[in-house]
Amino acid sequence: MSQRSKWFTQEYLNWIIIGLMYITYILPVLFPFSPPLTIGEKATRFYNIVESLPEEPYILMAYDYSPVSYPLFQGLQEAFMKHIYSKNGRVICVAFSADGAMMYQKMEITFGYVWNTKTYGEDYVFLGYIPGGETGLASFLSSIRSVIATDFRGNLIDDLPIMKNIDTCTDFDLVIDCETGTTLGDGFVRQVSTVYKTTLAIACSGGATLEPYYPDQLQANLYPLPQVGAEYETLIKEPGNASAQLGVLFLGALYFILLFIFGNIARIFKRG
Amino acid sequence: MSYFLRRTAPLWLTTIISVYLFINYYFNIGGLQIEQLLLSFAVVITTASLGLGLINLSRSHILRIQRMQKGQWYYSIILLVSMIVTIVAGLFYGADSSEFTLLYDSTVSPLGSTLMSLFIVWLAPGAFRAVRIKNVESTALIITLMIILIGGSPIGSAYLLDSLTISSWLNSVLNAAAQRGLKITIGIGLVILGIRLLSGLEKTYLKGEITE
Amino acid sequence: MLLIEGRITGLILLIIMAFISIYMALIAERWSPQIRQLAGISVIPELIGRCAELGKPLHFTTGQGGSLAETEVGPQIMAGLSVFNYVARLCVKNGVKLIVSVGQTDTMGLLQEYVRDAYTAEGLPVPDMEEILRFHSRNQFAFISAVSGLMRRELPASNIVIGPIWAESAQLVCSGLEVGAMQLIGTARTSHIPFFAILSDYVLMGEEIYAAGAQLSGDKQTTNTLAAQDVSKFISILLLIIGVVFFTMTGNNFIKNLLGM
Amino acid sequence: MTGILETTGIIASIAFTVGALTLPIKDNVYWKTCEHLYLGFAAGYSLIIAINALNSNLIKQLLTGNVIYTIPLILGIMLYSRYIERWQWLNRYPVAVIVGVGTAISARTIIDAMIIQQIRGALLNPLASGKDIVGSPKTPINNILTIITVITVVLYFVFWQMKGMDNIVIEKSRKFGIIMLMGSFGVLIGNSIHMRVSRLGDRFFYLLSPENQLYTLIFTIIGVISIVLSGRKSKEL
Numbered sequence: 001m002s003q004r005s006k007w008f009t010q011e012y013l014n015w016i017i018i019g020l021m022y023i024t025y026i027l028p029v030l031f032p033f034s035p036p037l038t039i040g041e042k043a044t045r046f047y048n049i050v051e052s053l054p055e056e057p058y059i060l061m062a063y064d065y066s067p068v069s070y071p072l073f074q075g076l077q078e079a080f081m082k083h084i085y086s087k088n089g090r091v092i093c094v095a096f097s098a099d100g101a102m103m104y105q106k107m108e109i110t111f112g113y114v115w116n117t118k119t120y121g122e123d124y125v126f127l128g129y130i131p132g133g134e135t136g137l138a139s140f141l142s143s144i145r146s147v148i149a150t151d152f153r154g155n156l157i158d159d160l161p162i163m164k165n166i167d168t169c170t171d172f173d174l175v176i177d178c179e180t181g182t183t184l185g186d187g188f189v190r191q192v193s194t195v196y197k198t199t200l201a202i203a204c205s206g207g208a209t210l211e212p213y214y215p216d217q218l219q220a221n222l223y224p225l226p227q228v229g230a231e232y233e234t235l236i237k238e239p240g241n242a243s244a245q246l247g248v249l250f251l252g253a254l255y256f257i258l259l260f261i262f263g264n265i266a267r268i269f270k271r272g
Numbered sequence: 273m274s275y276f277l278r279r280t281a282p283l284w285l286t287t288i289i290s291v292y293l294f295i296n297y298y299f300n301i302g303g304l305q306i307e308q309l310l311l312s313f314a315v316v317i318t319t320a321s322l323g324l325g326l327i328n329l330s331r332s333h334i335l336r337i338q339r340m341q342k343g344q345w346y347y348s349i350i351l352l353v354s355m356i357v358t359i360v361a362g363l364f365y366g367a368d369s370s371e372f373t374l375l376y377d378s379t380v381s382p383l384g385s386t387l388m389s390l391f392i393v394w395l396a397p398g399a400f401r402a403v404r405i406k407n408v409e410s411t412a413l414i415i416t417l418m419i420i421l422i423g424g425s426p427i428g429s430a431y432l433l434d435s436l437t438i439s440s441w442l443n444s445v446l447n448a449a450a451q452r453g454l455k456i457t458i459g460i461g462l463v464i465l466g467i468r469l470l471s472g473l474e475k476t477y478l479k480g481e482i483t484e
Numbered sequence: 485m486l487l488i489e490g491r492i493t494g495l496i497l498l499i500i501m502a503f504i505s506i507y508m509a510l511i512a513e514r515w516s517p518q519i520r521q522l523a524g525i526s527v528i529p530e531l532i533g534r535c536a537e538l539g540k541p542l543h544f545t546t547g548q549g550g551s552l553a554e555t556e557v558g559p560q561i562m563a564g565l566s567v568f569n570y571v572a573r574l575c576v577k578n579g580v581k582l583i584v585s586v587g588q589t590d591t592m593g594l595l596q597e598y599v600r601d602a603y604t605a606e607g608l609p610v611p612d613m614e615e616i617l618r619f620h621s622r623n624q625f626a627f628i629s630a631v632s633g634l635m636r637r638e639l640p641a642s643n644i645v646i647g648p649i650w651a652e653s654a655q656l657v658c659s660g661l662e663v664g665a666m667q668l669i670g671t672a673r674t675s676h677i678p679f680f681a682i683l684s685d686y687v688l689m690g691e692e693i694y695a696a697g698a699q700l701s702g703d704k705q706t707t708n709t710l711a712a713q714d715v716s717k718f719i720s721i722l723l724l725i726i727g728v729v730f731f732t733m734t735g736n737n738f739i740k741n742l743l744g745m
Numbered sequence: 746m747t748g749i750l751e752t753t754g755i756i757a758s759i760a761f762t763v764g765a766l767t768l769p770i771k772d773n774v775y776w777k778t779c780e781h782l783y784l785g786f787a788a789g790y791s792l793i794i795a796i797n798a799l800n801s802n803l804i805k806q807l808l809t810g811n812v813i814y815t816i817p818l819i820l821g822i823m824l825y826s827r828y829i830e831r832w833q834w835l836n837r838y839p840v841a842v843i844v845g846v847g848t849a850i851s852a853r854t855i856i857d858a859m860i861i862q863q864i865r866g867a868l869l870n871p872l873a874s875g876k877d878i879v880g881s882p883k884t885p886i887n888n889i890l891t892i893i894t895v896i897t898v899v900l901y902f903v904f905w906q907m908k909g910m911d912n913i914v915i916e917k918s919r920k921f922g923i924i925m926l927m928g929s930f931g932v933l934i935g936n937s938i939h940m941r942v943s944r945l946g947d948r949f950f951y952l953l954s955p956e957n958q959l960y961t962l963i964f965t966i967i968g969v970i971s972i973v974l975s976g977r978k979s980k981e982l
Contacts, residue, residue, distance in 0.1 A: 014397045014662065018769055021396050025949040035430035041440055067381040068388035071947035072940055098322075098794045102381065105373050129798050131322065132315040135843075138850050139311030146308040147315060149805035152368055152797075190854035194862075205940040206675045208933045211443060212452040212863055224424045224939040245943055246426045248950075252392075252942030253425035256399060257418065263400040278834040282841040289845030290852075297853045298495045299486050313817040314846035316803045317839045320821030322795035326788050327828070328589055329623075347777060351785040358789025367797035371750075378754030379761065380790050382951075383783040386765035387625045389948050391654050392941040393769045398658035398683045409927040413682060416928045420935025425942075441887075442932050449891040450929030452863045453898025453922070454674060454690070459859025460501070460716045461672075461691050464709060465559060466852030467502045469844065473509050473705065494856045518906040623784055633772055678930035678937075689926075695904040714905045720864055721896050727868040728892055740868040743861050 017259070024255045028247035035250055037243075043231035046201060046220040049174070050083050057089040057173035058166060062188075063100035063107075064179030069205065070103060073178045075242025076203055076222065076229035078111050080176065083236050085114065085123070090162050092172075093126045096137055096184060101129045101152065110241075120153075121160045128152035134187035141169035141191055169196040176201040185210050193217040203228070283472045290470045330355065354379070416442055492745050500719070505712035512704040517711045519699045524668055524688040525567075531642035531666055532574045540641035541581035543634070543660075544571055547647030547671065548587030548620075548627040557648045560672050563697030564647035565594050567670075570700040571644060572602035583638055585631045586619040587647075628652035632659035639663050646670045646693055657683040670696065756960055762952060763964040767972055775971035867895040897922030 061081075065073060081091055095101045104126045108115060118124060127144070128151060130136040139147050144167050150156055157163050165171060169191075175198050177188045185204045192200045199219050202210060207223025214221040222228045227249060229242030289310060296303040333348035341348075358375065365371040405411050422428045423439025487495070535542045546564030550557030568584070575582045582599075586592060595617050603610045620630035632655055635643070643660040645668075653676035660667045661683065669680040670688025680687045688696055691713070698706035727739030764779035803821075806814045820842060826835035869888040900915055901922035907915055952961045 011662075013400075015770060017397045017400055018393055021393060022766075022949075025946055026953065028946070029949050029953045035426045037426065038429040038433060038436060040429070040436065041444075066384055066388065068385035068944050069940075070385075071943050071950075098791055099384075101367070101794060101797075102373065102376050105368070106377070106381075128801055129794055130315065130802070131795070131798055132318040133847075135311060135314045135318070135847050135850050139308060139315055142304070142311065143308050147312050148801045149809055150801050154368075186858070187851065190851065190858045194854050194858045205937070206933075208443065208447055208929075208936045209451055209454075209674060211448040212455055212866060213858075214444075214448070216866065217858065217862055224936045226943050227424060227426070227429070227939060245946055245950075248946030249939065249942055250426040250430070252946060253421050253427055253939065256396070256938055257421050259396060259399045260403050260414065260418065263403050264405065266400075267404060278837070282837040285838060285841040286845035286848075289842060290849040293846065293849035294498075294853050297849075298488060298491050298498075300488060309813060310842075310846055311850070312802065312806075312814075313820070314843055316799070316814070316817035317820050317824065317843055319795050319799045319802065320817075321824050321839070321843075322791055324824065324827075326792050327825075329621075329784065329788050332619075332621075347781040350778060351781040351788075354782045354785030355789040356785075358786050359792055362789065362793030362796075367793050372793070374750060374754050375786075376790060378758045379782065379786040382758040383761040383765060383779060384787070385944070386762045386948055387768075387783075388651060389941070389944040390765065390769055391651060392938065392945055394654040394658045395679070395938075395941075398654065398661050401661050402683045409924055410682070412924050413678075413927040413931040413934075416931030417682075417935050418931075420932050421938060424935055424939050439935075442928070445887045445891060446894070446925065447929040447932040449867070449894035450898050450925045452867055452891075453895045453901075454926070454929075455859045456720055456863050456895070456899050457691060457717065457902040458672075458674065459855050459863070460713050460720070461694070462556070462855050463498070463501055463852055463860070464505050464713050464716065466848045466855075467498075467505050468509075468709060469848045470852075471502075471506055471509075473506075491857065493861060494853075497860065498853075498856050519904050520906045621784070623787070626780060626784055629768065629772065629780065675933070678933045681927065681930050682934060689902075691902050691904070710904045714903050717899050717903055720860065721899055724864055724867055724892070724896060727864075728871065731868060731870050732872060735870075737868060737870075740865045743865050743868075 021255060024251045025248060028251055032244075032247055034243065034246040037230060037234055037246065039231045039235060040228070042220070042222055043228050043235060045215070046222055046228075047083075047232060047235045049199065049201065049220055050080070050087075053084075053087065053089070053173050055087060057084065057087060058171060059084055059089055059091045060169075060172045060175045061091055061093050062175075062177040062179065063093060063095045063103045064097045064177060064184055065103060066097070066099040066180070067103065067106075069180045070106060071241065071245065072180075072205060072225040073103075073203060073229070074107070074110060075226050075233055075240045075245075077107065077178060078114075078240055079229065079233045079236055079238055079242075081111065081124075082114065082238055085118070086236075089173075090122070091124045092162065092166065093124065094140065095126075095129045096133065096140075097179070098129060098131075101126075104152075121155070122162055125160055125162050126152045127157075133184060134191065137184070137187055138191045138195075141196065143167055169198050172198055174199045174201065176203070178203045180205045189213045189217050287470055287472055290466070294470075326355075416446070490745070493743050501712070501716050504715050505709060508708040508712040508715075509705060512708045516704045516707045519695055519707060519710065522688065522692055522696055522699065524670060524686050524692065525696050525699060527668060527686050528567075528571060528644070529574060531644065531668060532571070532578055532580055534666055535575075535580040535641040536578045538641045541583050541638050542571070542575055543583050543585070543631075543638070543640040543643045543665070544568055545585040545587060545631065545645050545647070546591060547645060547649045548624060548652065549650060550648050551588055551590050556672075560646075560648045560693060561588060561591060563670075563693040564645075565591060565598070566697035566701035566703070567644070567646045567693075568595065569598045569601070572598050573605060576602045576606050576608065582616055583634065583640065584617050585627070585634065586617055587621075587627050589619075592617065592619065624650060624652055628655045631656065635659045635663050635665070640665050643667045644669075646688065646696070648673055649676055651676075653679045654683075660684075755957065759952065759957055759960040760964050762948060763961065763968050766948070767968040771972045771975055773968075773971040773975035775968055863895075867892055893921070894925040898926055901926065 084091060093104050115124060127148060130140050130147060145157055175192050179185060185202055188202060192198050201220035202218055203222040203225060204210060205225060207221050210218060210221050226242040226245055230246055233240050233243050296307050333351050336348040337345045361375050362372050405414060419435060419442060420439050422432055423435035428435035532542060546561050552558045552561055572582060584595060596613055599616055600610050620627045643665040649671045657680060667684045668686040669684040670693040672690050672693055674690060677689050695710055698710060723739060730739060731737045761779050764775050767773060768776045803814055820839040823835045824839045826832040869891060871889045872885055897918040900918045903915055
């Protein structure tokens with residue numbers, strides 16, 4: 001049984017690879033470039049779903065990701081809300097993960113230039129954090145008022161005009177869940193589509209594992225992020241945060257392709 | 273009597289609640305009101321259990337300070353101080369206040385984000401060292417990986433347009449079929465686990481007791 | 485109508501699966517099937533042999549976070565503990581130093597019990613537990629930083645991880661690669677199995693960790709649960725084959741409509 | 746007043762970001778301090794969010810008069826009995842409620858969403874054309890491949906050791922199933938890398954944005970010093 005060769009476990013090999021990687025991420029920030037973009041199937045299908053929604057649609061948007069994933073969802077969510085407001089719809093936000101509450105607050109700052117022209121409680125509202133994972137989701141969808149009495153800011157649910165005839169999942173025209181865990185993704189398919197048959201869109205970093213649900217139980221499965229976000233922004237002609245990341249995505253993917261190729265080549269030379 | 277209260281009663285409680293929720297899902301017995309109450313009770317208890325993590329953390333670090341553990345105790349003081357600062361700020365200003373959000377945005381958000389973004393930095397040295405074409409399976413894996421790396425990124429959608437077709441076929445046919453098979457296997461596993469919990473055969477969740 | 489439309493076949497399948505698993509559990513004492521030899525388990529003696537030969541310790545952990553009380557995570561930790569029971573005995577027999585990173589608060593009791601059994605079985609005095617069982621933290625990043633620091637100091641020759649693993653998968657497997665350890669990693673959380681399939685030497689995927697736990701602990705109940713799952717898998721495949729054959733022959737997707745009832 | 750708070754907030758956030766970026770290179774004192782600050786802030790934050798949620802889903806319900814919510818209040822308190830040796834078994838009741846509700850809620854819908862719908866999704870006509878994927882040819886091969894892959898992947902996870910003919914059939918299909926599964930794993934890793942590239946990219950966008958570049962430079966220098974020092978210290982150890 002051989003001890004793995006010295007070269008293989010050298011510490012300086014790590015520093016070279018990590019150092020080169022940090023450089024490939026610094027370059028596109030200092031010298032930005034954005035390659036042309038082709039619209040894929042997933043962004044087109046989601047765009048058509050939103051276009052075909054009735055006038056003044058009611059949307060449930062779930063924030064289930066942590067601060068690290070904000071760049072993945074910011075572009076897509078802001079473009080989606082602009083699209084909904086162009087059909088003067090209403091967006092009801094909720095969080096099923098603890099960090100989700102803070103992600104909504106962050107979006108109030110970055111999306112402030114649109115939300116400031118709207119009125120809280122009529123065009124958009126945030127109902128706060130519902131713990132309990134899938135159990136919390138199931139009880140929220142069955143009856144909002146049985147789970148929470150107030151929104152995140154403390155006003156009673158019944159005082160909010162947006163919540164007048166909204167209590168269960170069937171009152172929403174579209175449910176969109178932005179999340180990174182894959183356990184709650186299946187939970188949304190089970191509780192929203194299987195139980196209530198409401199139109200469901202999920203933007204998830206683990207979207208490839210939700211592909212079997214697409215398109216019958218899950219009408220829109222948006223991944224890989226933020227590439228789909230950039231495509232959606234181009235579709236509604238409002239370039240935003242996702243389109244700005246195309247340069248980094250290009251170099252980041254290229255770096256890994258080279259790593260895999262040189263990893264195998266280096267092995268052949270070492271043995272030869 | 274005390275054996276019944278300690279062991280069998282909790283098992284019966286789990287079974288009764290689960291059986292009721294199953295019946296209410298499959299049959300029209302109009303139990304919606306009770307189901308909503310049961311669900312919101314579970315939500316309240318889960319919220320109350322979030323405090324347990326905090327107690328476990330502060331207990332283990334107070335122990336380290338008492339023992340003056342070499343090289344560790346001053347880090348534990350830093351931890352307890354930052355925890356108390358956050359709790360006081362949260363209670364005093366309130367969770368939705370701008371001060372508390374500022375505290376969150378300048379501490380938990382940057383640290384948590386950067387730590388999570390390091391996943392790819394850990395992956396890179398491993399990718400260079402260990403991704404080998406050893407047998408048929410690893411060849412299949414590396415080929416699809418390369419196509420998705422090109423097709424799913426601006427490289428493919430800008431210059432190599434054929435990769436878009438292949439990668440969307442890989443996503444929607446090959447990956448969807450394999451994940452479908454995986455979902456059936458996992459689904460069966462979870463349902464049978466649920467049945468064992470329901471019928472009291474599975475007692476793992478009663479085994480754990482805090483001995484730390 | 486008492487039965488709710490669209491959930492009838494779900495109820496029938498649930499009753500069939502309930503009948504199979506309870507029947508299998510009841511006959512566990514008299515009959516239980518033989519489990520297929522898992523590649524991941526047959527390699528454990530080889531991993532321990534490597535540690536003995538190179539005079540290096542073996543690192544084991546049941547992953548981090550979650551607890552025995554959680555429905556999806558508890559059984560994964562239990563499977564990890566059953567494998568640990570087997571690994572501990574082999575390590576003590578071959579005189580290999582054992583290091584265990586503990587990531588959950590409620591598994592310490594069972595781990596101590598297994599280590600005590602391993603040493604008494606060989607007639608050796610039970611050493612100081614603090615040396616073998618090292619509790620790091622319940623927080624994901626504090627735990628994995630402590631594990632990779634420990635790996636760099638102790639330089640284990642083999643690394644075995646069976647249990648729930650979240651976003652720390654890359655750091656875990658790459659710390660092992662860095663110190664040149666031979667690795668066996670198993671988890672039922674599917675989103676991170678691909679990284680172990682590509683980077684670890686041996687991998688146990690999804691349900692395989694329960695099969696490993698059952699095979700090593702010889703627990704008849706779990707073995708029969710796996711048999712009940714296999715029967716349900718055969719039923720699903722039969723439904724699929726009959727449906728496809730019927731659909732191609734008569735053009736009427738009878739089984740699909742039946743299942744949708 | 747808020748001016749100072751804002752800038753200290755930004756400086757702290759850059760200090761923590763650079764500190765975390767030094768971790769993969771070498772474990773050092775600068776990072777150790779950031780780590781324990783993070784653990785403290787994260788624990789405090791989760792308690793505050795729990796109290797806010799408890800206020801909305803329990804206290805407000807009690808104040809608006811539905812007395813039935815005293816039951817979860819008592820069960821919630823019983824959770825903390827685990828720290829009193831004599832009454833430790835009391836905490837099994839709230840755990841039993843969570844396990845009972847959690848298991849039933851997911852298990853009762855899993856049968857439909859993860860088993861029945863997946864079988865129905867694979868019930869395709871091998872002679873008809875496949876799924877409509879933009880740009881990809883919709884040949885019948887897609888259907889045949891889907892059916893065979895689903896069957897072989899499910900057979901890959903059969904643990905019952907069969908004999909004779911059955912064993913050969915299962916072993917052959919397991920061989921095909923694992924190749925398809927590995928192909929799907931390649932797709933999962935590829936998509937995961939795209940997502941994680943964006944996450945790390947955003948960190949550098951933040952650090953190198955014009956107003957933060959000065960602070961980034963200062964803390965990078967501190968990070969390098971800390972790494973060099975920790976290198977020398979570990980040699981003496």
